[in-house]
Amino acid sequence: MSNSFFLADDQATVQFGRVLAEAVGIEGAVVFLRGNLGMGKTTLCRGVMGFWGHTGAVKSPTYTLVEPYEFDTTKVYHFDLYRLGDPEELEFLGIRDYFDETSLCLIEWPEKGQGMLPVADLELSLSEKNQGREIKWSKNTQKGCIIADRIVNKLNG
Numbered sequence: 001m002s003n004s005f006f007l008a009d010d011q012a013t014v015q016f017g018r019v020l021a022e023a024v025g026i027e028g029a030v031v032f033l034r035g036n037l038g039m040g041k042t043t044l045c046r047g048v049m050g051f052w053g054h055t056g057a058v059k060s061p062t063y064t065l066v067e068p069y070e071f072d073t074t075k076v077y078h079f080d081l082y083r084l085g086d087p088e089e090l091e092f093l094g095i096r097d098y099f100d101e102t103s104l105c106l107i108e109w110p111e112k113g114q115g116m117l118p119v120a121d122l123e124l125s126l127s128e129k130n131q132g133r134e135i136k137w138s139k140n141t142q143k144g145c146i147i148a149d150r151i152v153n154k155l156n157g
Contacts, residue, residue, distance in 0.1 A: 003148065004136040005155055006129060013040040013126075016135060017047020020124075021104070023150035026073045028102045029143055030118055032110040035126035040133055041108045044126070045078050048106060052076065060108065065093060075103045081112035090116040122147050 007013045020031070033041040046058040052071040060080045061067040069076040077098045084090070090113050098105055099118050110117055121144035125136045139148045 003138065003152075004134055006132060006134055007040070007126075008132040010040065010043050013043040013133065013135075014047035014050065017044040017049075018051040019047075019151055019154045020044070020147075021048040021051035023147045023154065024104050026102060027143065028074065028100065028104050029121040029147060030099060030105045031107065032117075032120040032123040033106060033108045033126070034110070034123065039126040039128070041126060042080075044124070044135075045106050045108075048076060048104070049078075066098065077103060077105045079105065079107040079113075081107065081109040084109070084112040087113050087116040120144070 005016065007016055024031075033044065035041055042058065042060040049058050049069055052069070052074065054069055054071075058078070059067075060082075061078060062080045062082055065079060065081065065084065067078045069078065095113075095116060107113070107117065107120070110120065119140050121139070121141045123138045123140065126133050127136075128134075137148055137151070139145045
């Protein structure tokens with residue numbers, strides 16, 4: 001079972017975000033998003049929000065650290081920890097309140113919050129490949145295994 005996929009362009013990255021959202025469903029999950037600046041982490045998040053019906057802009061919450069999105073059946077929290085100076089700052093943000101069984105937490109730059117974040121169910125890593133990007137994923141929990149299986153099944157359609 002493959003744990004990587006080629007994304008030819010931004011549209012493919014958005015579509016992968018939709019596949020991720022569908023795979024998570026309303027069960028919620030913690031997903032770490034790794035990759036250098038400009039690799040498409042926020043573009044992927046745009047696809048997740050689009051799956052749930054969000055039509056507005058999806059920007060990386062670089063300065064606010066978290067942007068909440070509430071939908072009828074789920075909540076999605078988009079974190080960007082790039083500018084975080086110290087993982088302890090997450091305590092002041094009330095970080096633990098965001099993680100529950102029904103929320104999807106998408107966390108860009110998770111290494112900046114090391115020690116303060118829960119274990120990710122799924123870790124996604126975006127990198128340059130040819131004229132596009134490659135996305136790789138690893139699963140850390142039983143829930144992550146289920147989500148990864150759903151992603152693969154959907155991509156292999």
